[in-house]
Amino acid sequence: xxHNGKVRTALIIGGGIAGxxxxxxxxxxxxxxxxxxxxxxxxDGAGGAMTIAPNGQxxxxxxxxxxxxxxxxxxxxAMGLRSWTGKHLAxxxxxSRLPSMQFVWRADLYRAIYDEAxxxxxxxxxxxxxxxxxxxxxxxxxxxxxxxQASADILIGADGIRSTVRPLIDPVAxxxxxxxxxxFGARMQHSGLPxxxxxxxxxxxxxxxxxxxxxxxxxxxxxxNLPRVHxxxxxxxxxxxxxDWLRTLQTAFVDDRTPALEMISRxxxxxxxxxxxxxNMPTVPTxxxxxxxxxxxxxxxxxxxxxxxxxxATESAVELARCLRDLPYDQAFSTYERLRRPRVERIIKLxxxxxxxxxxxxxxxxxxxxxxxxxxxxxxxxxxxxxFDHHIDWNTKATPLx
Numbered sequence: 001x002x003h004n005g006k007v008r009t010a011l012i013i014g015g016g017i018a019g020x021x022x023x024x025x026x027x028x029x030x031x032x033x034x035x036x037x038x039x040x041x042x043x044d045g046a047g048g049a050m051t052i053a054p055n056g057q058x059x060x061x062x063x064x065x066x067x068x069x070x071x072x073x074x075x076x077x078a079m080g081l082r083s084w085t086g087k088h089l090a091x092x093x094x095x096s097r098l099p100s101m102q103f104v105w106r107a108d109l110y111r112a113i114y115d116e117a118x119x120x121x122x123x124x125x126x127x128x129x130x131x132x133x134x135x136x137x138x139x140x141x142x143x144x145x146x147x148x149q150a151s152a153d154i155l156i157g158a159d160g161i162r163s164t165v166r167p168l169i170d171p172v173a174x175x176x177x178x179x180x181x182x183x184f185g186a187r188m189q190h191s192g193l194p195x196x197x198x199x200x201x202x203x204x205x206x207x208x209x210x211x212x213x214x215x216x217x218x219x220x221x222x223x224x225n226l227p228r229v230h231x232x233x234x235x236x237x238x239x240x241x242x243x244d245w246l247r248t249l250q251t252a253f254v255d256d257r258t259p260a261l262e263m264i265s266r267x268x269x270x271x272x273x274x275x276x277x278x279x280n281m282p283t284v285p286t287x288x289x290x291x292x293x294x295x296x297x298x299x300x301x302x303x304x305x306x307x308x309x310x311x312x313a314t315e316s317a318v319e320l321a322r323c324l325r326d327l328p329y330d331q332a333f334s335t336y337e338r339l340r341r342p343r344v345e346r347i348i349k350l351x352x353x354x355x356x357x358x359x360x361x362x363x364x365x366x367x368x369x370x371x372x373x374x375x376x377x378x379x380x381x382x383x384x385x386x387x388f389d390h391h392i393d394w395n396t397k398a399t400p401l402x
């Protein structure tokens with residue numbers, strides 16, 4: 001540590017999306033950060049699709065990385081909600097003064113962030129599975145399963161919903177909860193359908209939830225949240241062949257008057273992504289202990305229904321770096337948490353509400369389809385703008401919040 005207690009070095013556990021973004025933000029703040037990833041290889045080609053909201057783009061812009069999203073993304077101008085009968089329920093979008101949401105494939109985002117981290121000379125080490133930490137008066141040491149160790153001033157857990165760092169901070173930290181849905185997706189090169197003109201449609205099917213967007217070149221993407229009472233791990237889901245899953249999904253949408261059946265029937269089994277269970281993370285009461293703190297899904301995992309997971313992870317990474325740039329680590333951690341917790345927990349609540357709509361039973365479904373159009377008409381877009389219109393002023397000095 002320097003004489004004034006400011007942080008000079010950081011270990012980041014987790015090489016997904018939040019970890020390398022945090023390393024880039026810290027690098028910009030003048031702090032040397034090294035990323036340690038448990039898996040031996042990079043995660044190229046893994047994962048489904050996501051949207052990066054205007055607030056996520058804004059956070060990346062703060063560290064000079066916003067163009068990464070604009071280069072690989074496809075604009076989503078609005079979200080359209082439909083019932084299984086094909087009835088239009090509602091349409092909503094961030095206020096027009098903000099940039100469009102961007103649709104990205106997780107694999108493309110991962111690769112773009114990884115390449116940018118490399119361009120900025122940020123070291124990322126693979127095959128480093130964290131087993132324990134030792135916190136001393138002068139720094140923290142991470143111990144890895146391969147017998148190696150690394151030391152720095154602080155350690156940041158950016159290791160996702162099944163974080164190893166979280167129970168090291170709090171041995172009684174909560175575990176993820178199964179949300180009652182198993183998730184699938186696919187990329188179609190030739191959908192044979194007309195463009196949806198920038199609108200991503202969300203269809204509350206009779207038996208499952210279907211989302212899709214057809215791009216201007218005729219390519220498309222779709223995803224499914226399939227209700228399933230009994231929890232299923234990714235490995236268990238992937239043990240069933242893609243062909244069998246496609247048959248199951250076709251059956252789920254056989255009565256729906258949406259493009260679901262047509263798009264699923266035209267999908268090559270090799271293109272099916274079996275992304276596994278949707279999980280919710282209960283509130284994590286303790287984000288920080290000593291020289292360790294959490295960011296991203298390790299601290300605040302929003303359901304994919306919120307469309308905000310990667311965006312709020314990016315915000316937290318950038319906000320934490322700003323606090324560490326200007327404050328001693330203990331004050332930086334507490335200020336970061338006070339700035340972030342109310343916002344992320346409000347977004348998580350919103351996503352949980354959407355999930356309950358996705359798993360609605362027959363009576364709930366009828367009520368939802370009846371009430372949603374009227375309820376949506378009453379919503380002023382500016383009332384939901386707080387989610388999207390969030391600006392991190394990187395150039396403003398962080399001051400301790402009490």
